[in-house]
Every structure is written in structure tokens, then in C-alpha cells.
Amino acid sequence: MMIPRMKRGIIAVALVLLGFVFPGVATAETPPGCASAAQIGSTGHVKWRGDTIASVKQFAGCGSNYSYVYVWESFRATGRHWITQTAIAVYSSSSDSTPDSYKGGNSNQFDPVELWGKPADTLSKCTAAYGMVSVQQDDNFIAYSTKRC
Template identity: 75%
Template sequence: MKRGIIAVAFVLLGFVSPGVANAETAPGCASAGQIGSTAYIKWRGDRIASVKQYAGCGYNWAYVYVWESFRATGRYWGTQTAVGIYSSSTDKTPNDHKGGNSDQFAPVELWSKRTATTTQCTAAYGMVSVQQDDNFTAYTNVRC
């Protein structure tokens, strides 16, 4: 009983994490949900970030989350997101990018700006720029 009370006190005081992961919420649209599959950005053969596309409230967003395993390497990074626009579901490269957003100060997660593209074929785009290395990118699958 005492251990349970002490553990709850530590959680409430912020000394330990309760171990519950928070779901991503698109800025300005709590009802937006992920569409399509998750893509992964790789560096030196390892997955370092997840890329997801969300839709809701009449908009699309791209989302990038940089994994703890990469953050623990001590490397500095920047991140970029955008929604790629395609002519059809069979296109291999986007015609345009909308809602671009970037942060060069090592963000853990980054959302694109919202895009009014729910009537178009879209895919989320994410990029991680690794200091003294290169840019590493991924696209989710195209959704029409």
C-alpha cells in the first residue's frame, strides 16, 4: 500500500513517467485521424522517425516524430514536413507540396500547416536533416 502511494506521488510530482503514450492530435482539429500507413525515415539503416498523414475538419496534415533511439545518439537534427499533392494514386512523385513547415532546432515532433487537400490525392512527406551528414526523407502511401 505504501509503495503504491509513493509511486503515485512520484508520478504526480513528475519524477517518473506513468508510461502512457499520448496520441497525436492535429493542430486545431482534435477529431482528425491518421489515414494511410506510417512511413519511416532511415539513417544508417535504422529507423529514426515516423511520418504520418492525418485528415479531418476538411484538411490534411503531415506529421513527423523523431524516435528516442535517434535522439539518444547526440546528433543534432532539423525536421521538415509537408503534404505532397499527386495527380493520381499511381503517381510516384508529387506535383507539388503544400503546408510546408520546418524546424531546425531538433524538434521531437513537427506538424505541417493544415492543407485544404482532402479532395486530392495526397501523401505525407517528412525529412530529417542530420548534422554533418545529409537529408533523409520518407513519404507515406498516396491516399485519394
Template identity: 45%
Template structure:
């Protein structure tokens, strides 16, 4: 009984901890997996605002941006943009989220046979901070 309560308490603590990762699945492709490592959008004062990831599966790529709860709690009226960028500098599948939307997926892109990076942008007013994931071919 005591062990079960400790496990439940640890699980609840991990759910409430800022910046804790959660499972992500791109819209329309449950078999897609993250490719490359996670990148982090850093705000002007050095605080981490968001995680940026690239996913591949079902013959497509997606960019994904997740704004951390602790950062979002201190900032209002932000916008998040997710896209997949190719070596020619074009942004594919670009999606700009609603005001204060913390999780944004790009649209699925037909870039699976190209070198790509996910792009995440967090904007506050006219200021914006961006980060690319590593290039994946």
C-alpha cells in the same frame, strides 16, 4: 494488489520503450484521424530515425513526423520537415522544425479533395533522409 503493480509496471515500461507510438492530434482539429499506414525514415545505417503519418479531418490534411527517442539521443543538431505532397509534386503546409525538435506537424492544407502523401524529412547537416506515406485519394 500484485496485479495492479504489474499493470503499472507494464505501463511504465511501454512509456520508456524506444519507438513506442503515442496519441497524436493535429493542431486545431481534435477529430482528425490518421489515413493510410505509417512510413519510416531510415537513416544511412538502416536505423529508424522517425515515423511519418498523414492525417485528415475538419476538411484539411496534415503531415506529421515524430523522431524516435533512441535515434535523437544519439544525434544532435538535426532538423525535421513535415509537409503534404500532391500529385503535381507540390509540397503544401511545409514546416521545418527547430533544431532537435522531435515532433513536427505541417500546417493544415486544403488538399482534402486531392490525392496526397505526407512527406517527412530528417536532416543532419547537409545530409537528409526522407520518406513519403502511401498515396491517399
């Protein structure tokens, strides 16, 4: 079924406008060095004081899993400082709720907007992306993407 040209234009404008209505939504495409990677599983959300402050995603490609954290503009505008950490959480089975280990970890200080984890050789395992935002003079706030086996 072909969508008429005018409807395609309306849809394109609507998608652009959604970017203004929902600023701060992560727009990550691919991890550095792996253009073929794609997101797997659902995005996790780091919460602080009831607000979403970061997105946590897992990507697969180039023989590896990658974790990713994006800190939302709404949080960055608070003037707070933060440290971000990310990794691939590895589970021994689909029924486990606690990871056995973390692979491909990466951390960054000095208020990073986004942070990619290092490639993790975990495609044959049950995994989820882990993301942590440590808010200055507060606490550590953690989220996971959905687990993929």
C-alpha cells in the same frame, strides 16, 4: 462478444509493456486545433544508417490534411543534431510516383521531437505525408506515408 475483465486487464498491461519494448514509436493523437482528425494511410519511416529514426504520418480532419513527423528516442540519444521538415505531397493521380506539389509545409530547427505541418486544403486530391530529417554533418533523409486518393 464480451471479453472477461481479467483478459481485458492482461491486454491493457500487454499494451503498456509494448510501449517499453518499442520506445520511440510515435504516439501522436491529433494536430493542434483539430481534435477530430485521424490518421489515414500507413506510417512511413525515415531511415539513417539502416535504423529507423523518425515516423511520418498523414491525418485528415476539419476539412484539411496534416502531415506529421516524430523523431524517435533511439536517434535523439545519439547526440546528433537535426532539422525536420514536413508537408503534404500532392499527386495528380493514384498512378503517379512523383508529387506535383507540396502543401501545408512546416520546418523547424533546433532538434524538434515532433513537427506538425500546417493545414492543407487537399482532401479531394491524392496525397501522402512527406517528412525529412536533415542530420547534422550528414545528409537529408526522407520518407512518405502511403498515398491516399
